Amino acid sequence: MNDHTERMRGKIPGPDTGIAIRKSICTICDPDSQCGLDLYVKNGKIIKVEGSKENPHNEGTLCSKGAALRQYVYHQDRIRTPLQRVGPRGSGKFKPVSWEEALGTITNNLNQVKTGSGPESVVFFSGYSFWYRPVLHRMAYLFGSPNIITNASVCHLSMIFSQILTLGLPGGPDIRNAKCLLVWGTNPFHTRTGIARHILDAKERGLKIIAVDPRCSPMAAQADIHLQLRPGTDGALALAMANIIINEGLFDHDFIQNYTHGFDEYREYVQEFTPERGEALTGVPAEKIRMAARLFADAKPAALMPGSSPVVHNTNGLQNHRAAFALVGLTGNYDVAGGNFVEPLSYIFEPGGFITRETEFKHAKKRNEMPPPIGDDRFPLWSLLYDEGHAVHLPFQIQSGTPYPIKAILAFGINYRMWPDPDFMAESLEKLDFIAISDLFMTESCRRFADIVLPACTSVERSEFRCYPERYVIYTQPAIKPLYESRPDVEIIFELAKRLALDDSLLSQGFEACLDWILEPSGITINELKKHPAGMPVPNPITFPEKKYLQQGFVTPSGKMEFKSMLLEKYSKSFGYDALPVYRPPKYSRETTPELAKDYPFILNTGTRLPMFIGSQTYRLPWMRNLRPEPFVDLNPDDCRRLGIKQGDDVAVSTAKGSITVKANLTNQVQPGVVHVSPAYIDVKVNALIEADYLDPISGFPGYKALLCKVEKTNDKNDKKK
Amino acid sequence: MDYGIYIDIKRCTGCQACVGACMDQNDLAVENQEPSWRHVFSVEEGIYPEARVMYVSLACMHCQDAPCSIACPTGAIGKKETGTVSVNPALCIGCRICLTACPFGVPRFNNEGKMQKCTLCSERVAEGLEPACVRICPTGALKFGSVNELGMQVGIKTAVKLVRSVLQTDSCGS
Numbered sequence: 001m002n003d004h005t006e007r008m009r010g011k012i013p014g015p016d017t018g019i020a021i022r023k024s025i026c027t028i029c030d031p032d033s034q035c036g037l038d039l040y041v042k043n044g045k046i047i048k049v050e051g052s053k054e055n056p057h058n059e060g061t062l063c064s065k066g067a068a069l070r071q072y073v074y075h076q077d078r079i080r081t082p083l084q085r086v087g088p089r090g091s092g093k094f095k096p097v098s099w100e101e102a103l104g105t106i107t108n109n110l111n112q113v114k115t116g117s118g119p120e121s122v123v124f125f126s127g128y129s130f131w132y133r134p135v136l137h138r139m140a141y142l143f144g145s146p147n148i149i150t151n152a153s154v155c156h157l158s159m160i161f162s163q164i165l166t167l168g169l170p171g172g173p174d175i176r177n178a179k180c181l182l183v184w185g186t187n188p189f190h191t192r193t194g195i196a197r198h199i200l201d202a203k204e205r206g207l208k209i210i211a212v213d214p215r216c217s218p219m220a221a222q223a224d225i226h227l228q229l230r231p232g233t234d235g236a237l238a239l240a241m242a243n244i245i246i247n248e249g250l251f252d253h254d255f256i257q258n259y260t261h262g263f264d265e266y267r268e269y270v271q272e273f274t275p276e277r278g279e280a281l282t283g284v285p286a287e288k289i290r291m292a293a294r295l296f297a298d299a300k301p302a303a304l305m306p307g308s309s310p311v312v313h314n315t316n317g318l319q320n321h322r323a324a325f326a327l328v329g330l331t332g333n334y335d336v337a338g339g340n341f342v343e344p345l346s347y348i349f350e351p352g353g354f355i356t357r358e359t360e361f362k363h364a365k366k367r368n369e370m371p372p373p374i375g376d377d378r379f380p381l382w383s384l385l386y387d388e389g390h391a392v393h394l395p396f397q398i399q400s401g402t403p404y405p406i407k408a409i410l411a412f413g414i415n416y417r418m419w420p421d422p423d424f425m426a427e428s429l430e431k432l433d434f435i436a437i438s439d440l441f442m443t444e445s446c447r448r449f450a451d452i453v454l455p456a457c458t459s460v461e462r463s464e465f466r467c468y469p470e471r472y473v474i475y476t477q478p479a480i481k482p483l484y485e486s487r488p489d490v491e492i493i494f495e496l497a498k499r500l501a502l503d504d505s506l507l508s509q510g511f512e513a514c515l516d517w518i519l520e521p522s523g524i525t526i527n528e529l530k531k532h533p534a535g536m537p538v539p540n541p542i543t544f545p546e547k548k549y550l551q552q553g554f555v556t557p558s559g560k561m562e563f564k565s566m567l568l569e570k571y572s573k574s575f576g577y578d579a580l581p582v583y584r585p586p587k588y589s590r591e592t593t594p595e596l597a598k599d600y601p602f603i604l605n606t607g608t609r610l611p612m613f614i615g616s617q618t619y620r621l622p623w624m625r626n627l628r629p630e631p632f633v634d635l636n637p638d639d640c641r642r643l644g645i646k647q648g649d650d651v652a653v654s655t656a657k658g659s660i661t662v663k664a665n666l667t668n669q670v671q672p673g674v675v676h677v678s679p680a681y682i683d684v685k686v687n688a689l690i691e692a693d694y695l696d697p698i699s700g701f702p703g704y705k706a707l708l709c710k711v712e713k714t715n716d717k718n719d720k721k722k
Numbered sequence: 723m724d725y726g727i728y729i730d731i732k733r734c735t736g737c738q739a740c741v742g743a744c745m746d747q748n749d750l751a752v753e754n755q756e757p758s759w760r761h762v763f764s765v766e767e768g769i770y771p772e773a774r775v776m777y778v779s780l781a782c783m784h785c786q787d788a789p790c791s792i793a794c795p796t797g798a799i800g801k802k803e804t805g806t807v808s809v810n811p812a813l814c815i816g817c818r819i820c821l822t823a824c825p826f827g828v829p830r831f832n833n834e835g836k837m838q839k840c841t842l843c844s845e846r847v848a849e850g851l852e853p854a855c856v857r858i859c860p861t862g863a864l865k866f867g868s869v870n871e872l873g874m875q876v877g878i879k880t881a882v883k884l885v886r887s888v889l890q891t892d893s894c895g896s
Contacts, residue, residue, distance in 0.1 A: 002848045010845025011747065049746055050857060061860040067742025189735035193860035200733050200861055204879075206886070216766075216773045218735040228771060285771075611737045622753035623745045627738055636770065668766045668773035 011040055011048045018042050022479035023052055023534040025466055026066045027129040027459040029614055030155075030308070031349045033194050034466055035062055036535060037069070039479040046070055046460065046480060054534040056470040063193040064612045064624065071621040072458065073483070077441040079455035080484035089430060092447040099485065099495075102436075102452050106410065107499040109434040109451075110143070113407040119144030120371045121405055123394065126150045127413030128617065130348050131464040132489040135507070135514060136412065137362035137387075139493050142502040144365070146373040146389060147406075153375075153382075153391035154418060156308035156349075158699035161385055162321035165565045166581075167329060168555035169548075171340030172351075172469075173303035175199055178338045180208040180299030182292075184324050185234065186307025187217040190611035208299060210292045212237065212324075215608060215676065216669045225292045228671055231605045232706025233282040234311045235320030235583035238327060240278025240286075241293040242270045245330055250297035252332025259549060260329060261556070262564025262580070269580050281585070283671070297331045301338030304328050313607055313705040315587040317696045322565070322581035329561040336546050343469070343544055347518070352467030353541030354522035361518045362387065364504065371404060379700040380571060392700045395419060395428035395692065408434040410496075412456065412489050415616065416445050420702040421657065421692035422685055438492055441620065444682070455486040462488035465515050465529070467538070474535030475515070475526055568698070577698055586706040587694060593708070600655060600708035602639075603674045606686045607705040613680035620682065631681035632665035635711065636672045640664065643713060650714045653677060655707060658688040661714055675711055679704075724786070724805030725847060727856060728872040729779055733863035736777030738762050740855035740864060744781070747843060747854035757830030759840045760855055779864060781840035781855070782807060782828045793823035798837070805869075806842040 004016060013019040024037045036055025040048035049069045053060040082102035087093030097105075113121050124140035124147060126133050133150065140148040163170040173181060175198050189196050203209060203222060211223035212234065220226040229237050245251050246267050256263050275286035282289075296302050304324065311321045333339030346352035367387060374397050375390025376383040382390050398406045409429070414437055419425035429435060429449045437446050438454035446453045461482040467473045482488070490511045497507040506514050512526045519525065523539060553559040557566035569579035585591040589603070612624040619625060633653050635645065645651055649664045653675060662677065662684055670676055677686045687704070694703045744760040745752060752758060760781040767774050784807045791799040791807060798813035799820060816835035821827070829837045843853035847866075851857070856866040865872055 002845055006845045012849050060857060062739055062858050064738040064742040067739055067746050067858055070746060190737055193737055196861045216775050221774050221776060623742055626752040668769055669775050671770050
């Protein structure tokens, strides 16, 4: 048995140690994760973090980032009070001000823009995390601005669009019931650890796994077949797989005949993509393409697991992903158990088996009562399919002032380095009349651009509502009081709504009233949720049947699955979109720009997430930073031998646009001719290697993960000494 | 009864959650160059196009006949009833002979030169809780229990696999 000292040392909860467990959730990550937390609290301070066993999503587990939550909450960079800029913009000089003063300044400035140029000239931006988004959306619309803009413009939305255009409603992989899982460019073991155990359990039960990944990732290590394609060639691989499935008669004849549109033209188009041509385009051996196509088509049911953005961060990304999702319909795996099953979303991107009024809540005003959102003229499908402005187009519209000027931003978590060519974004932000940023940490974006900085608090210092696909809901209670003068984002929004005189009966009643209104159709109430601090199962969850299209048709213009998209076709003349999932190599590639490829022979991929970082959010935490202390570029050892580069050497990674210096990390996880740089590093501006308009013309997504670069050893001091 | 941590290498995916949990449980000040007690090693096998990466999470194995303990000249390293190999910092003279003796390269030395390593979260284990690294592991690669029980779990898994392969052979033949 432990004595008291040992119980204290072991952080054992109990009245004698004064340690109590409080329940919360971690929102460092995106809504696909957000694991339940047990926080060990002593004297109002968190002394240890654990995964909550009650939460069915993580069942007591966490990822490395969650393990470091304490350093996230108590980090020295936390903003302590509202701040007002005193020096010129960029000087980084601020003075503490009261909340009253800060909110007053914001109110005056936003109202001034509204009177001077119109409400649409104010942008309401949201980065991570997402929990307050419906409230911010409502405020933006009530204010009269269609420009609620989020990181969705560079994140998972294009992947969703590729499904909407092809299948109508997106369907997620039913891992537990699938016999074959086609994992397309994602490594959930490092990005969605909540599903890691289910994949491995299914594998032990006999699930076959095909991994499509340019890297030898941990996911690829678990795969029966690894299709190690060159970055940006996903479309060619998918079309070559379709070629086998069609020509060998492995497709679902009934589904194709009765429920699809444009199959004949698609079949004709994929004839170009023989496995041999597929090999030439992608680098994947033809025989492996055949094997994978047959395995996926024969194993019924089979599911495709997409990543949020690896495929779509490419200049032909949306079409490439359409080609991949076409395989789901081709093999009859759409909306069936064990395939890609359609589950309506309940709240903030997650299905939970209940209906809410989230959209009605967000749309306090009809969209057509306001001017079109940013990017509507350049990426018309974006604003047709989604109710936000396009973030990538924001700097362009700030610069051009057309169709209307942009004057101010109210941002909740913004990092200008998210944009390709961050210097262009920086220049653009500097042109604005007014910028207010709410954040946890005094980031570079706060220091350089903000006129007013507001201290937000973390998930463990506030109350929020979440739902999980496991039919589970939680309304958290603060585990500790907000640190310093920080406040929950929603409180900031409600305070501003009051001052902006938006005169809204819901916003004026506070967060819980808003949630009760949103949740009304589900029968879930905040009162009931409060009785279950660790969360509770959804009462009477809705069970959705398979093949819902039998009753309601496909949610596409033709009412069928569309190999040939009628929406894309509509824009074929005006915008040059292809209706079929046409493959085009990356805008900068050996195939498209052979001259450029002579000087820049490597393919650059700036996407892969490291397990301890998400964006740059946890880069500042010593426990996480210690696991990868310096910015690295991952290089294949064969390439390095040729270039005379050794482990840890300083190397310059350059494009025609820019250059960065990082340490060389020699690893067989990357294939020859390809280099990977993580976007997490605060001290390296990797997106400066990418032009601001290196974009997918349909989705507007930046081609972060497929362009050309060169790699050179820099003459560091050590070499000179020798 | 001897407790231990079993690692299922096929399920370790290099996420490093165990390393983070160990730091959080033990307040390891890595920012002050204090050592981490658990490490995840990535091991690459083969080259393109046959390369593969595997991961191994390692910390003290709490050996029965612990070489570090035998080698320690001051008797600072001992074995507890639960099977935990533990270090008494008051007796440790920082000679590092334990590092030479340990076949797993586990001993690490803090800023005072004293040996530090995994304690098998013995205070948690005494309360019926699992070690922090095992609790957090999102893939179930790390398992905790009495060593013989852990062996049984591996045995059961293998038995299931054997039965499945026999059944599969049968159905192929019929």
